[in-house]
Amino acid sequence: MWKSARGGAALLCAALLASACGGGEQASTGAQAGKVTLSYGVWDATQQAVMQELAAEFTRTHPNIAVNVQLTPWADYWTKLKAAVSGGSAPDVFWMNGPNFQLYASNGVIKPIEEQVDTSVYPKQLVDLYTYEGKLYGLPKDMDTVGVWYNKTLFDAAKVKYPADDWTWADFKKTAAELTDPAKGVYAVGAQLTSFQEYQYNTIYQAGGHVISPDGRKSGYDDPKTIEGLKFWTDLIAAKQSPDLKTMTDTAPLQLFEAGKLAMYWGGSWDVAEFTGNDYTKDKVDVAPLPKGEKQATIIHGVANVMSARTEHPAEAWEFVKFLGSEPAADLLGKKGPTPAYDGTQSDWVAAHPELKLQVFLDAVAYAVPYPVSKNTAAWQEAELTHLTRAWTGEVPIEQAAADLAAGMNDLLAKE
Amino acid sequence: MTTTARSRPVRAAHAAKGRRRPRTEALWGYAFIAPTGLGLAIFYLWPVLQTAYFSFTEWGAFGGHTWTGLDNYTRLLGDPEVGRAVLNTLTYTALGLVGIPLAIVFAALLNRQGLRGVGVYRTAFFLPVVTMPVAVAMLWRWLYNGDYGLVNQLLAAVGVDGPNWIADPATALYALVVVGVWSSIGYNLIIFLAGMQAIPKELYEAAAMDGASRVTQFFRITLPMLSPTAFFISIVSVIGSLQLFDLVFVMTGSGQSARANPAYARLQTVVQLFYERAFVTDDRGYAAAIVIALLVLIAVLTMVQFRLQRKWVHYV
Known part of the structure; x- marks a missing residue:
């Protein structure tokens, strides 16, 4: 037994030596030929295939660079990424979103883009979203805006005209009143509290208000116009044209809409797959622009590709990001994935569903407002829910809740 | 006095002999619980101590902490x-x-x-x-x-x-x-x-x-x-x-x-x-x-x- 153990140890040593030599050899030839493998972190399983296709396409034109697509589901993505960044093992290139961007940029864990790039091909709001202290950090990959999805069957049943492209808040309120049918348990719309991107932020900017000051230092929740944008929703609940918060906590508005209990659903361009795939909604829905308040507005957001500040292959990582932000990559994405951000490449995405007025989402870019963020967006997003829940239940008036929220948010912003 | 003095070594020897057995037994006992004990120490005790230490610090989003x-x-x-x-x-x-x-x-x-x-x-x-x-x-x-x-x-x-x-x-x-x-x-x-x-x-x-x-x-x-x-x-x-x-x-x-x-x-x-x-x-x-x-x-x-x-x- 001793003998075999010693033999094993010797073998192990030999193996270690060999691998050490091998590693050195590989590294040296690697340096000569520039053979490099990049890791690419993404969170959406439905886009994994098209991301792999893009990676393969990139390797075809850059034979020296292989790309390893690493999928981490959304629920764990940010927790895992933070741990990986702290431990120095972040992917070379990864997906970034608006609420998290400034946290990563201000801590210097992602790399600014040094080369001069033509950003006019992307929506300006998205370029601004990924610019921190004058430096651009990511190239927009896809984009989304918000529209009003509606159930044509319920409109027909209530003999209400479909929303016009130029409808206003007044039109929306009139339509909502006509669509509500307590006898059938049908509400006009669900005043959802858990997705500000699709609900509150839109009406706040439509009312002429703001969520956060342009310099990211002050809350906009004490602005009377912002409060008007919130009141839009609490009024709908008070009028019973929207289910109350308890009902929406038990059954999310999306489920209610897909069960024919809501006539309208404010949702993003990303909902196309959801509604065309759902058996109930697939032949009943269409989409209209958001109604116009004092202004016309919709929130625009999109994912960007960024580079880790500690990547060992900065030049190759940049090549890959540049490729992902290019027209051919956007063309490929538009055929199989979400709306590409690259201007003029979205026609395939629109053409995929001729039965839906998807052009609405693209036209909205003209008046779209970027998703409001600061360095620690998550902190005040929690405060938004804590305070506004009390107004949504009717426990305190919306003016009071908004004032409390503004105070709480200002405290949090002061700590950033 | 003499009686006690005389009887003491005997008793001590007896006691020592009696004690040795439990001591080796105790050693064996420790050896048997060592794997579990080690696991406990590494995966429970150490994190608890670390957490106690971290409770006096403030953390950055990407690690790094300062004593507060x-x-x-x-x-x-x-x-x-x-x-x-x-x-x-x-x-x-x-x-x-x-x-x-x-x-x-x-x-x-x-x-x-x-x-x-x-x-x-x-x-x-x-x-x-x-x-x-x-x-x-x-x-x-x-x-x-x-x-x-x-x-x-x-x-x-x-x-x-x-x-x-x-x-x-x-x-x-x-x-x-x-x-x-x-x-x-x-x-x-x-x-x-x-x-x-x-x-x-x-x-x-x-x-x-x-x-x-x-x-x-x-x-x-x-x-x-x-x-x-x-x-x-x-x-x-x-x-x-x-x-x-x-x-x-x-x-x-x-x-x-x-x-x-x-x-x-x-x-x-x-x-x-x-x-x-x-x-x-x-x-x-x-x-x-x-x-x-x-x-x-x-x-x-x-x-x-x-x-x-x-x-x-x-x-x-």
Whole structure:
């Protein structure tokens, strides 16, 4: 037994030596030929295939660079990424979103883009979203805006005209009143509290208000116009044209809409797959622009590709990001994935569903407002829910809740 | 004096000889528990010590921490959410103790001689214990749904308009206790059954001969003889309840959207608050202080229970 153990140890040593030599050899030839493998972190399983296709396409034109697509589901993505960044093992290139961007940029864990790039091909709001202290950090990959999805069957049943492209808040309120049918348990719309991107932020900017000051230092929740944008929703609940918060906590508005209990659903361009795939909604829905308040507005957001500040292959990582932000990559994405951000490449995405007025989402870019963020967006997003829940239940008036929220948010912003 | 002086070496030698055996035995004992002990030290003790240290620091979003002394603890004392979470957790724990008498009653019923289908009943009671808590929570979320849930449909059949159980501040915590008790009753029941079967039959025979009824036998023999088991169960379930997380996390609506639940102020537990601070707002130092405070709370409550056991636990 001793003998075999010693033999094993010797073998192990030999193996270690060999691998050490091998590693050195590989590294040296690697340096000569520039053979490099990049890791690419993404969170959406439905886009994994098209991301792999893009990676393969990139390797075809850059034979020296292989790309390893690493999928981490959304629920764990940010927790895992933070741990990986702290431990120095972040992917070379990864997906970034608006609420998290400034946290990563201000801590210097992602790399600014040094080369001069033509950003006019992307929506300006998205370029601004990924610019921190004058430096651009990511190239927009896809984009989304918000529209009003509606159930044509319920409109027909209530003999209400479909929303016009130029409808206003007044039109929306009139339509909502006509669509509500307590006898059938049908509400006009669900005043959802858990997705500000699709609900509150839109009406706040439509009312002429703001969520956060342009310099990211002050809350906009004490602005009377912002409060008007919130009141839009609490009024709908008070009028019973929207289910109350308890009902929406038990059954999310999306489920209610897909069960024919809501006539309208404010949702993003990303909902196309959801509604065309759902058996109930697939032949009943269409989409209209958001109604116009004092202004016309919709929130625009999109994912960007960024580079880790500690990547060992900065030049190759940049090549890959540049490729992902290019027209051919956007063309490929538009055929199989979400709306590409690259201007003029979205026609395939629109053409995929001729039965839906998807052009609405693209036209909205003209008046779209970027998703409001600061360095620690998550902190005040929690405060938004804590305070506004009390107004949504009717426990305190919306003016009071908004004032409390503004105070709480200002405290949090002061700590950033 | 001389006698003692003379006898001492003899006794000492004898004692030494006698002691050596236990010492080697003890060494063997340590050797056997070493793997577990090592695991405990690395995976439990070390993290606990680290957490205690981190509770005096402030963390950056991407690691790196600075010593802030007692700052986290002063903040903790003035944080209304901490007070609220502790109150909710204690209420849940206290109400959850109802599960113990319930488990004893069911165990007594299942322990009756000649009960038919006893295996079926035991399986039915034990099933929730082997089901994943997340699955249990998802299931109850549906049962409790205000408009479409089975609970309210049954109530509607008898003309009662049920509330939105887990979204209504008036009912949410109680609804949660029901699920907690339901899912732990099987475990408690098995332990009580084992306890009951260990009670000597002679006691019952003697009592029956003296003319004691079954009910008297239950209160005079079964209950006192079960008190050590009940003590064990109460220690374990109090600790479990104080660490409640998964049920609330799934039932209130996971992640940040939980805060949009109107009943959130009644449902937020200490561990849930810890989760939010550690993983949502990246306030890890403060989160560490919260769990250390919870550790102290658990230690104190367990100590109190050990003190009180003299008053009601009978060891044979």
